[in-house]
Amino acid sequence: MRAVLCKEFGPPTSADRVTIEDIPAPVPKPDEVVVSVKAAGISFPDVLLLQNKYQYTPALPFTPGSELSGIVKSVGMEVKGYKPGDAVIGKNKGCCAEEVAVPASKLWHLPAGVDFNAAAGFSGNYATSYYALRQRANLQPGETLLVLGASGGVGLAAVDLGRMMGARVIACASTAAKLAACKQAGADELINYEIEDIHVRAMELTGGKGVDVIYDPVGDRFAEPAARSMGWNGRYLIVGFAAGAIPKISFMLPFEKRCALMGVWSGGYTQRFPRESYDNITELVAMLAVGKIRPHISGIYPLENISEAFRALANREVIGKVVITTGK
Numbered sequence: 001m002r003a004v005l006c007k008e009f010g011p012p013t014s015a016d017r018v019t020i021e022d023i024p025a026p027v028p029k030p031d032e033v034v035v036s037v038k039a040a041g042i043s044f045p046d047v048l049l050l051q052n053k054y055q056y057t058p059a060l061p062f063t064p065g066s067e068l069s070g071i072v073k074s075v076g077m078e079v080k081g082y083k084p085g086d087a088v089i090g091k092n093k094g095c096c097a098e099e100v101a102v103p104a105s106k107l108w109h110l111p112a113g114v115d116f117n118a119a120a121g122f123s124g125n126y127a128t129s130y131y132a133l134r135q136r137a138n139l140q141p142g143e144t145l146l147v148l149g150a151s152g153g154v155g156l157a158a159v160d161l162g163r164m165m166g167a168r169v170i171a172c173a174s175t176a177a178k179l180a181a182c183k184q185a186g187a188d189e190l191i192n193y194e195i196e197d198i199h200v201r202a203m204e205l206t207g208g209k210g211v212d213v214i215y216d217p218v219g220d221r222f223a224e225p226a227a228r229s230m231g232w233n234g235r236y237l238i239v240g241f242a243a244g245a246i247p248k249i250s251f252m253l254p255f256e257k258r259c260a261l262m263g264v265w266s267g268g269y270t271q272r273f274p275r276e277s278y279d280n281i282t283e284l285v286a287m288l289a290v291g292k293i294r295p296h297i298s299g300i301y302p303l304e305n306i307s308e309a310f311r312a313l314a315n316r317e318v319i320g321k322v323v324i325t326t327g328k
Contacts, residue, residue, distance in 0.1 A: 001025045003097035007061045009052040012310040026101035028076040033104050039120035040095040040324045041067040043153045047313050065095035069119035079104045089119045098326050111289030121321035122295040125157040126284050128266040136262045137235040141166030143212035148222050151178035156296050156320045158215045159185045164292055181319045202229035223247035234259035296320030
């Protein structure tokens with residue numbers, strides 16, 4: 001079977017950063033399911049993994065991609081609830097391949113009427129944003145949510161979930177096209193932070209009250225003006241540092257505003273609380289089935305063009321999610 005391999009760390013824009021090679025097909029362990037992959041989702045953390053800039057270092061060579069959709073090919077002897085021919089959604093390392101062995105505890109049945117591309121492109125971003133907004137921030141209906149990097153994968157998921165949870169959503173992005181996508185996803189207000197001051201506009205939009213929750217997957221120079229826009233008892237969600245630099249915020253801000261800085265690492269949450277994490281995605285799958293959430297797919301690339309997909313991610317050209325198809 002074919003699989004994408006990264007054999008050395010370096011810039012994802014390099015044409016030979018990843019290769020497609022034939023490797024042995026997986027055989028399921030007793031608790032695993034082998035899935036014939038229809039589509040796999042990739043995101044900005046995969047770009048960081050290729051450069052060895054993520055929270056952990058993968059052993060080389062490795063296959064990128066952490067979410068998939070496909071058809072069950074075979075099951076291990078201890079697996080119950082899945083059989084060959086079932087359509088599934090999965091979360092696992094190494095999904096950019098024609099076949100992947102996935103623990104049954106990381107699979108969900110694909111709802112009827114949901115296509116494979118949408119299914120492959122939602123679980124990672126939505127799981128992160130749902131955990132952030134629900135478990136960490138306890139976002140309430142009527143509260144104001146400000147999303148930085150709102151047109152990216154996790155950002156657009158946060159906009160969509162914020163809308164679904166009844167918040168007033170302020171989306172921040174860098175171009176008119178990206179902001180238009182945020183508006184379509186349900187944002188109530190828009191800030192172009194390349195030409196507008198985040199703090200000034202956020203305070204104007206909230207009548208001087210400030211925002212209740214900030215969702216920040218960007219960091220760098222945007223963090224400090226966003227933090228100054230917090231309202232009393234606000235919650236600042238630290239999701240990632242896509243802009244590069246890790247910001248340094250004065251402790252006077254949370255002291256004066258009585259607001260909380262909250263770390264969000266979905267992978268760590270899954271490791272420590274696997275049952276709760278599984279339940280979160282189960283709830284998200286149910287929302288997907290009835291159209292309560294609406295994943296936005298920016299681009300669909302065949303497996304052999306995955307380098308092009310990584311370049312689009314690295315160059316910040318992606319709105320929402322990128323999906324890789326296998327042609328299987």
